[in-house]
Amino acid sequence: MYFTDRGIEELVNRRGEETVTLEWLAEQLRTFVDMNPEFETPIERFATWLARDDEDDEE
Numbered sequence: 001m002y003f004t005d006r007g008i009e010e011l012v013n014r015r016g017e018e019t020v021t022l023e024w025l026a027e028q029l030r031t032f033v034d035m036n037p038e039f040e041t042p043i044e045r046f047a048t049w050l051a052r053d054d055e056d057d058e059e
Contacts, residue, residue, distance in 0.1 A: 029047060033040050 026047070029043050033043050
């Protein structure tokens, strides 16, 4: 188990029943980076990965 799995599991346990939009998620990520600018690069990579996740399905 990776260290990040604990945070992911907490997210699922606390908010797993909620439905959110990508717009809401984007705003949360912007707020997080504003509060934690040292995470700008990882958040940018994560957002790009999410945006392009379905590109492999087209092959």
